[in-house]
Amino acid sequence: MTPRLGTMRLTCMFSSILLFGAAGLLLFISLQDPTELAPQQVPGIKFSIRPQQPQHDFLAGSFQNEDLKVPTQRVIQHLPSRSPRGLYLQVPEQPHPYPQAKVGSPLRLRQRRRRLLIKKMPPAAPAIRANSSSEALVQPRPHTPDSHWVHLRRSQQERKRVMQEACAKYRASSSRRTVTPRHVSRIFVEDRHRVLYCEVPKAGCSNWKRVLMVLAGLATSTADIQHNTVHYGGALRRLDTFDRQGIVHRLSTYTKMLFVREPFERLVSAFRDKFEHPNSYYHPVFGKAILARYRANASREALRTGSGVRFPEFVQYLLDVHRPVGMDIHWDHVSRLCSPCLIDYDFVGKFESMEDDANFFLRLIHAPGNLTFPRFKDRHSQEARTTTRITQQYFTQLSALQRQRAYDFYYMDYLMFNYSKPFADLY
Numbered sequence: 001m002t003p004r005l006g007t008m009r010l011t012c013m014f015s016s017i018l019l020f021g022a023a024g025l026l027l028f029i030s031l032q033d034p035t036e037l038a039p040q041q042v043p044g045i046k047f048s049i050r051p052q053q054p055q056h057d058f059l060a061g062s063f064q065n066e067d068l069k070v071p072t073q074r075v076i077q078h079l080p081s082r083s084p085r086g087l088y089l090q091v092p093e094q095p096h097p098y099p100q101a102k103v104g105s106p107l108r109l110r111q112r113r114r115r116l117l118i119k120k121m122p123p124a125a126p127a128i129r130a131n132s133s134s135e136a137l138v139q140p141r142p143h144t145p146d147s148h149w150v151h152l153r154r155s156q157q158e159r160k161r162v163m164q165e166a167c168a169k170y171r172a173s174s175s176r177r178t179v180t181p182r183h184v185s186r187i188f189v190e191d192r193h194r195v196l197y198c199e200v201p202k203a204g205c206s207n208w209k210r211v212l213m214v215l216a217g218l219a220t221s222t223a224d225i226q227h228n229t230v231h232y233g234g235a236l237r238r239l240d241t242f243d244r245q246g247i248v249h250r251l252s253t254y255t256k257m258l259f260v261r262e263p264f265e266r267l268v269s270a271f272r273d274k275f276e277h278p279n280s281y282y283h284p285v286f287g288k289a290i291l292a293r294y295r296a297n298a299s300r301e302a303l304r305t306g307s308g309v310r311f312p313e314f315v316q317y318l319l320d321v322h323r324p325v326g327m328d329i330h331w332d333h334v335s336r337l338c339s340p341c342l343i344d345y346d347f348v349g350k351f352e353s354m355e356d357d358a359n360f361f362l363r364l365i366h367a368p369g370n371l372t373f374p375r376f377k378d379r380h381s382q383e384a385r386t387t388t389r390i391t392q393q394y395f396t397q398l399s400a401l402q403r404q405r406a407y408d409f410y411y412m413d414y415l416m417f418n419y420s421k422p423f424a425d426l427y
Contacts, residue, residue: 152360159348159418166416167341181240183339184247186329188236189254190215193365196239196250198258198338201330202269203351204358206230206378208259211362214371222374230378255365257347258338259354260417263410266351267318268311268394269386270330275309277380282328283307289324290317311394312402319405335412348417391422400425 186199190212197212199205209230210222218235219225229235239247261269274282287306291298294313302308317323318331329337338345347364349357358373377385384390395403407414407426414421 148356149360149363152356156347159350160345162418163340163345163348163416166412170412170415171341177342179247179251179339179342181247183342184239184251186337187239187256188212189239189242189250190236192216193367194250194254195365196254196256198256198343198345199329200258200260200266200334200337202266202273203259203261204354204373205259207374207376208358209236210374211358211371212236215367222371223376227378251343255347256343256345257349257361258334258340258345259349259351259357260334260413261351262388262391262419262422263413264395264406264422265386265388265391267331267406267410268391271311271314271394272383272386273379274330275314278307286317286325286328290314293317293320293324310397312397315398315402315406319402319409333410333413335416340416350417388422395423 188197188199188209189195190197193215195212195215197208199208206227207222210219210225213219213225213230213235214222216236239250242250275287283306285306287309288303289306290309290313291302291306294316295302295310317325335341340348347361349361355373355375362371362373377383395406398406403423404426407421407423413419
């Protein structure tokens, strides 16, 4: 072998060694890719990997690393199209390459230990889907109004619109009238929450007075207030007891509300309450006059006590333009009791949706959270409430003409509060 050939072989061997060494170094460096230290994130959730406690840590802050601070930038990208709109994926920016360091440096050793730790950890939890039960962990949805409250608010707007249209059509001159104490004599005042309530008998008025007394601090619970205290205790003040300035001030600054009821049901409820049960006022005052006028051959006992008035006799009295005794608030028109064409009520509730409407109103005036509208029946609690079915049973005792006249009598209440005709043969 010539010296020249041996030198060439040595040179080739040395070059090969250098080449393999460089390749090995490059391979080693590639295995130390710093992106391996940043696990893939679940949308909206950030992790912190700690060697002393190998678990996922859900943080609200930025990506944390106690040995190495990785610069991050929030990059907002939309999720795939199957995800709900409004959810976003938070992706850390890829870190810049680390500065060159020697293989045996402490930085490389810590990186190697972290890489081995990550490999030994249990598999990462799968990404949380937007429609899974853990969606709250992804990112809270923007606050959206409760659809139930939206429905109730729109219902109020519609009720007020219908009422105002009826007033504009049939009470054109009401806007030129002046509010007098008579117009506000049925309105009760609650000054602490700045509420005015127009009392409509047989439309939940007893329980509404209980609520007003609790709002005023006169009682701690509606269940503790007796019937006589509600109606005869004088705890609540009426609006007509204030001077002119006090009336005008409260009408212009307080929240005004009333609750109404289907007119025929309200009429039957009043009849059942006042004439089918012993009553020391309605029997001698109204019962005697009705029996004497509309019952032929009434017994002496009936004329003496005024008990036993029948529903057709009561309706005869109601429709008589020459009534033997005057009108009563329990069956008078709501349009007369509360003057809705003269007083601009802010809230119009209905007995038929009492629970929803009442509790919605209490929420609007910021009443205490534990105060809800009572459900108990104020009087004759063992007796069934007056329903549509019971009302129809009473009205079948009347002739078609009497039913039509009764509907005409309450026509403005039907129209103003958007109640449907209770019988198909009415025109």
